[in-house]
Amino acid sequence: MAGYGSKGERLVAGVVPLSKDKAKVLLIQSSGGKSWVLPKGGWELDESTAQKAAEREAWEEGGITLENASWKDLKAIPDLRPTSALSNSAPKASYQFFEAVVKEEKSNWPEKHKRTRQWYTFAQAAQQLAQRPELLEALKRSSLKR
Template sequence: MAARSMQSRTGRSNQRYGPHGERLVAGLVPLSQDKYYVLLIQSTGRKGWVLPKGGWETDETAQEAACREAWEEAGIVCTIAYDLGKIDEKRRPEQLTREAPKAEYRFFEATVDKQEAQWPEMGRRSRMWMTFAQAEAALQDRPELLDALRRSTIRRS
């Protein structure tokens, strides 16, 4: 396996866009081996917790983009288990900005194989393992992320 970069990709020059100009975003629902916990990361754009996700670029598959984002944002190495499908933008038009335009999300369920002590965005983000109930509460203001969590096979009790 190639060495993982300690630099996050930046910019949008290689960003993929859908047929209606929506930004294509790939993300993971990273579960523990026993599926009792999901790893959430601190949002940098606003307070609260999110799932690892980011722009799907032209030189990678959606799965590769999701795993790259999980490494950059959460410092985890994962194995994708399931394609959770596409999730349309759920923000209202007035919530969209130039920095956060309309998006179409493609989420995958993954098992965390390794959690590193150092990762590209460790200075900007913290991470926390949560139960389904804790994660469901933490993602209440992010309906697209909540949808991805609920599509996963995480144990709910």
């Protein structure tokens, strides 16, 4: 069960997974398989922090573990979608993103059957995320090399 903020917005936590040299970012296929996205999802009620939720999403969706010391809070990002893009299945959300360095890419993970992952440079990733302003904003706030 996902948590909600004071205005009824869904609380979403995510991560910008970086290579050790911060030259590349790891994107994952969206659940529909049509686009590339950052690992993110609902901050569950039993998770004490947004970082714990982001770490779980990185594992479930991307099969990655992250270096503990590398976490950086990218601050809250408002839902920038127009009202016309919102629906019951995609309600207004508040995004909490972090950046972290990928420690390991596992060969088996919970959503392996429906997602692949791929490394991108900043320019490539910005192009992939152009239709998702909140993800693009998280990318821009990260210390990924341009």
